[in-house]
Amino acid sequence: MSTYTPGQPVTAVVQRIEIHKLRQGDNLILGFSIGGGIDQDPGQNPFSGDKTDKGIYVTRITPGGPAHEAGLRMGDKIMQVNGWDMTMVTHDQARKTLTKKNEDTVRLLVTRKSLEDAVKNSMGSYPRQ
Amino acid sequence: MDNESQYSGYSYKSSHSRSSRKHRDRRDRHRSKSRDSSSRGDKSVTIQTPGEPLLDAESTRGDDRDDNWGETTTVVTGTSEHSISNEDLTRVTKDLEESTPLECKRFVGPTLGGCLSFFALVTPLAFLILPQVLWRDALEPCGTPCEGLYVSLAFKLLVLLISSWALFLRPPRSTLPRFFVFRCLLMVLVFLFVASYWLFYGVRVLEPRERDYRGIVEYAASLVDALLFIQYLALVLLEVRHLQPAFCLKVVRSTDGASKFYNVGHLSIQRAAVWVLDRYYSDFPVYNPALLNLPKSILSKKMTGFKVYSLDENTTNNSTGQSRAMIAAAARRRDNSHNEFYYEEAEMDRRVRKRKARLVVAVEEAFTHIKRLHEEELASSPKHPREVMDPREAAQAIFAPMARAMQKYLRTTRQQAFHSMESILTHLQFCITHNMTPKAFLERYLSPGPTMQYQQQNGRGRQWTLVSEEPVTSALRQGLIFSLRRLDFSLVVTVTPLPFLRLGEEFIDPKSHKFVMRLQSETSV
Numbered sequence: 001m002s003t004y005t006p007g008q009p010v011t012a013v014v015q016r017i018e019i020h021k022l023r024q025g026d027n028l029i030l031g032f033s034i035g036g037g038i039d040q041d042p043g044q045n046p047f048s049g050d051k052t053d054k055g056i057y058v059t060r061i062t063p064g065g066p067a068h069e070a071g072l073r074m075g076d077k078i079m080q081v082n083g084w085d086m087t088m089v090t091h092d093q094a095r096k097t098l099t100k101k102n103e104d105t106v107r108l109l110v111t112r113k114s115l116e117d118a119v120k121n122s123m124g125s126y127p128r129q
Numbered sequence: 130m131d132n133e134s135q136y137s138g139y140s141y142k143s144s145h146s147r148s149s150r151k152h153r154d155r156r157d158r159h160r161s162k163s164r165d166s167s168s169r170g171d172k173s174v175t176i177q178t179p180g181e182p183l184l185d186a187e188s189t190r191g192d193d194r195d196d197n198w199g200e201t202t203t204v205v206t207g208t209s210e211h212s213i214s215n216e217d218l219t220r221v222t223k224d225l226e227e228s229t230p231l232e233c234k235r236f237v238g239p240t241l242g243g244c245l246s247f248f249a250l251v252t253p254l255a256f257l258i259l260p261q262v263l264w265r266d267a268l269e270p271c272g273t274p275c276e277g278l279y280v281s282l283a284f285k286l287l288v289l290l291i292s293s294w295a296l297f298l299r300p301p302r303s304t305l306p307r308f309f310v311f312r313c314l315l316m317v318l319v320f321l322f323v324a325s326y327w328l329f330y331g332v333r334v335l336e337p338r339e340r341d342y343r344g345i346v347e348y349a350a351s352l353v354d355a356l357l358f359i360q361y362l363a364l365v366l367l368e369v370r371h372l373q374p375a376f377c378l379k380v381v382r383s384t385d386g387a388s389k390f391y392n393v394g395h396l397s398i399q400r401a402a403v404w405v406l407d408r409y410y411s412d413f414p415v416y417n418p419a420l421l422n423l424p425k426s427i428l429s430k431k432m433t434g435f436k437v438y439s440l441d442e443n444t445t446n447n448s449t450g451q452s453r454a455m456i457a458a459a460a461r462r463r464d465n466s467h468n469e470f471y472y473e474e475a476e477m478d479r480r481v482r483k484r485k486a487r488l489v490v491a492v493e494e495a496f497t498h499i500k501r502l503h504e505e506e507l508a509s510s511p512k513h514p515r516e517v518m519d520p521r522e523a524a525q526a527i528f529a530p531m532a533r534a535m536q537k538y539l540r541t542t543r544q545q546a547f548h549s550m551e552s553i554l555t556h557l558q559f560c561i562t563h564n565m566t567p568k569a570f571l572e573r574y575l576s577p578g579p580t581m582q583y584q585q586q587n588g589r590g591r592q593w594t595l596v597s598e599e600p601v602t603s604a605l606r607q608g609l610i611f612s613l614r615r616l617d618f619s620l621v622v623t624v625t626p627l628p629f630l631r632l633g634e635e636f637i638d639p640k641s642h643k644f645v646m647r648l649q650s651e652t653s654v
Contacts, residue, residue, distance in 0.1 A: 032654065
């Protein structure tokens, strides 16, 4: 996870994950739980490298659920959902963005530490703009 | 000290503790050799009254006193000393030192001040009376204004008199090595004042036989006003100026490190020394020379490692190098004296606690043997012919069962020099009279009290020496160090100024105290 400097654009290595929602009765579920948000306490986040990071993180994945099959892993930080930014949203806004009833699939951009490491190892230097 | 000739077979000694045997052996060397020294048997105790007073508790003393009163039984005839030991000699010389005749130097200052103030108080009256006596007929009569002045003069003199009595008429508590600068200044001021008034009076009033009596009365009134102002000055300089704290004094006793911090105001070194000594007598635990050193058994081990003798006649460089190596090796050898110290301390603590437990139980039991007799019971007493005792007898009656436990405890805590049997009996009598519990009785023995508790009231006073690199009339300032020395220990005083305090202000609106919960929600989507 890249550290965030206020005023500078956030750069991160992300993975595109597309999750197809599963219908269970009246609900469309994705099969994971989120934590974090700008109105939450960032110190309690076990997955973030920087304990001031108020982003949305994946805290639990239902095994066998849609998210798991799509490749989402626990500890991922969600950067965008369907083009909507998730780095500076409240917890409730994130939940609403993910659970829009009129959308069947969500396209997430997630980042995790192993992605950055992989890129670094393979390319030798991290490409910055 | 017991008279040996009375040992008719009733004397026994117990040799339970090693220390009591040590005491006894040392004493035996000084006493005559006919003492029976090895019989052990039943211990019975009778009360005997020793004849030695409690000494100045601050001077060192050997353990040569007979504190075997809890264990040995003797029949008392009188007190006699068969031999005089070295400790006795030092004790006698200390007695002599303490009983020096009353120094007249102590009273010179106050007497001088008293004469001066008497002179100053009498002067206005003299100013008024002399014209009346000498040339009454030539004086102009002066009616009401003079009488008004008389009244005001009388009241001012009364106020002067009362305040002088309240402030200055106190027995002096200390003699200072140098002049007390402020007091001297004030006395000189008063003297000059009164002398110049007399001079003026003599030249302008007595010589030409001044006839304006009202002027004279006003002149006397102005003198009394001036005296009142001088007294105000004296009050401020002597009593008030040093009340606001400005320095922090750290007082450390050189022998055992007992230390205290005090806040004082602006004083000269000698006045600060008197101030510190006042506090010393009631704050510091009493100086006990028996508690000072590590036992020799622990220290001696360290010493033996360094004895390196070279018996060769031709000492070459080689051998000195070798001896140095040996010394270094000896130093590096593992030194276990700290280990021994630790275990010795633990053992000592255990022993003290054991003795203390025995003492407390013995005293509690002893106190249950008597009870206070109330008036109604006295009236209905014919059917119980119990013996009615006064406090002294009651104390003696219950002292016997606790005497041995008390003595053993005092020996273990090395306090036996401070408490003679007589003093314990007196204290017991005091406690019984005031309905104290056993715990209150024991308070005096379980912890070492301040030096004041062990003082005798004699008018001779205590001799202290002020040792200082600065002149003792100079004022206190930062970094000053002086010490107060007594015969066997000294108090080292260090002066630091109190910090300057910058006090800021922050206003908190009572409505501004608001709180939120720390959120850590997890939502499943």
